[in-house]
Amino acid sequence: MRIAFPLSAFLSVAVACTALPLHAQEPAPHAGQLQTAAVPAVMEKVVDGFIRPGYRHFHSSATALQTSMTSLCAAPSESHVIAAKAAFTEAVKAWGRIEIVRVGPVIEDNRFEHILFYPDRKGLALKQIQGAIASNDESFTKADSLRQKSVAIQGLGALEYVLFGTGADSLPKDKSNFRCLYGAAIAGNVDRMAADLSTLWEQPGGIQDAWKKPGPDNDTFRDAPEAVTGLLGILVHGTETVRDERIETFYKPASSKLAPKQAIFWRSGLTFVSLSANVEGVRDLLTKADVASLLPSDKRSIVSDVSKLADQFINTASSITPDVQLAVTRDEDQAKLQSLLKDSRSMITDLSDKIGGGVGLSAGFSFADGD
Template sequence: MRFFTRLALVSAFLLPLPVLAQETAQTVGTLDAAKVPAVMARAVDDFIRPGYQNFTDQAGAMQAAMTTLCGSPSVESLEGAKAAFGNVVDAWSRIEIVRVGPVIEGNRFERILFFPDRKGTGLKQVQAALAKPDPSVTSVETLKVKSVAMQGLGALEFVLFGTGSEILETGEGSYRCQYGTAIAANLERLGSELTAAWDAPDGVAAAWKTPGPDNPLFRDEAEAAKELLGVLVHAAETVRDQRIEQFYKGERKKALPRQAIYWRSGNTFRSITANIEAVRALLDTSGMVELLAEGNRSVVSSTDFVARSLSRVSADIKPDVVAVFEDPAQIAKLDFLLLNSRDLILRLNNDLGGGIGLAAGFSFSDGD
């Protein structure tokens, strides 16, 4: 009986969205190379640069909230810091899909977000730092050279939401608060570095905008288009493989809600929703539809429809991941995400990729 109840709930989600989770068309087209530079320029100027600036701004607000908390510990100031954490998670989740360029240099990505922590190594390091006061974790200059797992969003989440975090409401939480402030300052530092790298007139942004034989990154327009499409495909794969399947693969009894990203703070689905919205935003603001022939442009609208549906369902899931598995209706929403996140990957990889001149079935994850 429980099986049929769950099946009915899943069907209830699928009925209003009849085109989801269907095989994609795999239309093969040719790339209009002349339009690629403008598409790349919009991706840089209208998505990447504003995205890193927003993350930097929110990290700065996070640092200010931590400073307030340390100076005036209270229930209210702790709630303010927790709210700021949710905002910086949201900001990062909207730009983290760009896993190319300066963010992968110097382990910047891992310094901002070390996830998944499969062996719990990072968690143990953070717990050890909190158990025995260590002045080197309370200054950004010394924290930034420590383990990447100790200096980013995962560490800050444990400081604010993990075991013993209630001490932050009192003066006795001074050391823990100072560690959190240093993490926030480090996040702002990393954001500023990324913003500066993409703002530099002769740096990575210029390379993205001007593919050609003398370009250090893209020898031609096809390589540039492939990079941008790869960002979208990898983002969709990450949502499914590292965000959803990290804790749920379709079997309730085998679910591991405490392995979900940001489960302590209740930001799991806020982050996943922001990831999906980032895919939609990059696809739209870059104007990739212009790289498709007129007859193939419906590929973009159908892809956006799938992404928008995923975003809507994700945003409607309870923040408490553990509680999700106590509610069949919530589990049905997770099943919807699992099923249709695969559809999103296929539409981006096969339909959009094929439509702009890559062979249908091209797999970015295989490195082809």
């Protein structure tokens, strides 16, 4: 199965890459040239230096989360609630870093949605989660049966509600344990998804080889330019998601939109932690894969420019009031939110136009909007 990107991006790729390799396309003014010889080493670093370690780390954090939830259910207490919340925070961070890889096994069998169902603009997931907690139906307390139900009630968003939503104050003293057992089942389901993803990427001869060895018989990448296009697509779409689907979902000053309760992980105060983890993922993939080596020597500085923007984004995000409902009303935090939008837009432009152009993508090509 070929790597799936949004249709607009696919059409752009088709126009840019039809028949000829990127460096053989008619060059645009100031266009660069793909350093084809560097592609195998870069793709190996993408897999071995970023994707596989990322899923391993997510799996270990998910296992720790399941363990902490099981301990909480076995012996409800304030200390066990604190430990479960800390484990949840680590899992959110680990997922945030690898979440940008929205291609390959994670988009098969709805694995992504099993881990994180977001956004939920109509509040359908919330109603289902509240209904599950109120039901006392034992099928919600077992990971195997929970996995067969709606994806909206079995991922990190659902577990956030269990730990931080209305009624969570019952967890340290709830002897009936239904809410906790439901949360433990969610954690078990997330752990299972994380294990599956790590196993699939670790398997020799599987998806990792498809990424490392572009070629005419490869159903994922037929040649080096396609592999680089796929890599840049991850970087651009990952950053675009931060801007469009994560920030502008709750803060869009151009349309006077302030909707803090639509922000991801707003109940746990992890909105900006999650955003930072996403951008850390973009930065780390860019640098660990040595994307600069794909560019002509006179264009390589753009990679460090993007990394600096990412660092600036992360530093700004970490300084914003964790309470999103408060942050969107404070002048100081609103200025920082504007900065996040500005920095993420600049990152997208640099990634799609400057790095994309630097490896020889045709004039006007954009991963961001399919122009």
